[in-house]
Amino acid sequence: MSAAVNVARQLIHHELESRIRTAEAALDTLKARAQTTKANVEIKAIGELLKVIPVIYVKLQELKKSSDRWEQTKADLETRIADFEKSLQGIEAKVKVH
Numbered sequence: 001m002s003a004a005v006n007v008a009r010q011l012i013h014h015e016l017e018s019r020i021r022t023a024e025a026a027l028d029t030l031k032a033r034a035q036t037t038k039a040n041v042e043i044k045a046i047g048e049l050l051k052v053i054p055v056i057y058v059k060l061q062e063l064k065k066s067s068d069r070w071e072q073t074k075a076d077l078e079t080r081i082a083d084f085e086k087s088l089q090g091i092e093a094k095v096k097v098h
Contacts, residue, residue, distance in 0.1 A: 013064055019085070030042070030088070031043070033095055037095075039094075039095065045087070045090075049084065053084075056080050059073070059077045060077060063077055
């Protein structure tokens with residue numbers, strides 16, 4: 001594998017990791033806000049999302065180690081992150097309403 005491909009993969013890995021960390025930080029903020037307002041439905045939804053984070057990090061590590069199925073692993077990780085971000089946005093919208 002060429003050095004250019006390795007660099008490109010590292011850049012993608014860092015970009016996806018950054019998206020995960022940003023979403024995780026937003027979720028932590030929402031959790032604190034929901035707990036303050038005692039928004040039980042949102043707290044439950046946040047709890048479910050918190051369970052997804054370790055799975056996403058496992059997929060991120062798989063991406064880092066993957067060579068033969070790299071594109072498929074990347075696509076799967078991107079889908080999981082997008083789903084996580086979409087769920088997070090839904091919770092954010094509900095919290096803003098309260």
